[in-house]
Amino acid sequence: MATPIPTTKLVIIGAGLAGATFSHLATQHHIPTTIIEKSRGTGGRAGSKRLSCGGIDQGASILGFSDEDLTDIREHLLEQNVLQRWQSGYVGTPRMSSITRYLSSHAELVTETKVQHIERSYDDYWLLRDDKYQPVIKAEYVMIATPALQASMLLATIPNTSTLLLQANRAGANTLSQWVMWLRTSQTDAAPLQFSVHPSLETLIKDSDKPGRERQDDDLWVVQASPEWSQTHLDSDKAEVQAALQQAFSEVIDCEVYEAGEPHRWLLGRQAMPVSSSSFLWDNQLNIGLIGDWLCQGDAEGAMLSAQYAFDYLRKKVL
Numbered sequence: 001m002a003t004p005i006p007t008t009k010l011v012i013i014g015a016g017l018a019g020a021t022f023s024h025l026a027t028q029h030h031i032p033t034t035i036i037e038k039s040r041g042t043g044g045r046a047g048s049k050r051l052s053c054g055g056i057d058q059g060a061s062i063l064g065f066s067d068e069d070l071t072d073i074r075e076h077l078l079e080q081n082v083l084q085r086w087q088s089g090y091v092g093t094p095r096m097s098s099i100t101r102y103l104s105s106h107a108e109l110v111t112e113t114k115v116q117h118i119e120r121s122y123d124d125y126w127l128l129r130d131d132k133y134q135p136v137i138k139a140e141y142v143m144i145a146t147p148a149l150q151a152s153m154l155l156a157t158i159p160n161t162s163t164l165l166l167q168a169n170r171a172g173a174n175t176l177s178q179w180v181m182w183l184r185t186s187q188t189d190a191a192p193l194q195f196s197v198h199p200s201l202e203t204l205i206k207d208s209d210k211p212g213r214e215r216q217d218d219d220l221w222v223v224q225a226s227p228e229w230s231q232t233h234l235d236s237d238k239a240e241v242q243a244a245l246q247q248a249f250s251e252v253i254d255c256e257v258y259e260a261g262e263p264h265r266w267l268l269g270r271q272a273m274p275v276s277s278s279s280f281l282w283d284n285q286l287n288i289g290l291i292g293d294w295l296c297q298g299d300a301e302g303a304m305l306s307a308q309y310a311f312d313y314l315r316k317k318v319l
């Protein structure tokens with residue numbers, strides 16, 4: 001006999017900040033919720049990378065969290081010790097990924113599963129299938145919390161989503177890639193957060209200066225290339241990118257480099273300009289919606305706000 005397909009009320013596709021925030025709000029209101037995430041863990045572009053010498057925040061380095069609509073979540077995360085103040089904003093502790101891990105902890109989380117098709121089941125649920133066309137889960141409500149281009153690929157598998165699809169497609173055209181790498185260096189008292197200090201660089205972040213990451217004998221830095229530099233080096237090989245970014249770093253920070261990590265290219269890294277006038281999208285006929293940074297501000301705080309506004313709306317009207 002075939003194994004029954006799991007069924008839930010709400011399914012969220014993507015465990016980045018938007019998806020994890022939405023799941024936190026839904027589970028606080030006792031709504032049965034499952035998150036499907038294609039990677040091994042939560043975080044998306046606010047995730048962290050494990051290294052043999054520790055770990056670093058490979059995506060978002062600092063969250064603004066200044067919007068008063070996020071006060072409740074911010075205070076809750078501070079109380080739970082998964083968030084601390086750093087420089088002019090906040091960081092997850094002991095890693096940035098701690099935020100999404102905590103926010104999604106009351107939902108069912110299915111990782112390493114890429115949703116590729118969304119279709120109607122015979123009993124009128126949404127049926128999500130993976131990239132091998134295997135059924136994953138059935139749900140009444142679907143919230144897509146992926147970058148715009150990935151959202152438009154999913155929407156293209158569903159009939160009658162032209163309004164949502166158009167918005168996601170337009171936003172997808174405004175996505176910028178970004179190269180990032182890490183360096184282990186001798187200790188230095190250089191400022192831990194430096195913006196636009198070199199033509200090739202957007203930000204230098206001393207990751208080991210953040211709370212909970214202090215080190216004894218060395219420092220860990222994250223080097224983020226500027227989106228413009230990344231665009232012109234989109235298809236360069238990794239060794240070339242590594243050499244160029246390390247050189248740029250050394251022109252700014254005076255210290256010895258002990259070890260350099262392989263650069264990572266965030267293909268859908270930054271949302272240049274959110275194009276929608278709404279900070280989330282919801283189709284009342286289909287019961288399918290969209291959240292994410294590309295609908296609100298184009299940053300980490302925007303991803304969380306998009307989820308917060310979508311949940312406030314759905315709680316009153318739908319769920």
Ligand SMILES: Cc1cc2nc3c(=O)[nH]c(=O)nc-3n(C[C@H](O)[C@H](O)[C@H](O)COP(=O)(O)OP(=O)(O)OC[C@H]3O[C@@H](n4cnc5c(N)ncnc54)[C@H](O)[C@@H]3O)c2cc1C
Binds near residue numbers: 045
């Ligand atoms: C290098 C870099 C540095 C940044 N620095 C900052 C910063 O300092 N401050 C700031 O505010 N913002 C920063 N940002 C932007 C910030 O990281 C993003 O705005 C924010 O994390 C986006 O969250 P999200 O939930 O909307 O999307 P994402 O984080 O992209 O989450 C989407 C999730 O969906 C998953 N997914 C996608 N498709 C599927 C599928 N088909 N099936 C299942 N799962 C799927 C992905 O794996 C991912 O986990 C930075 C971004 C980058 C790339």
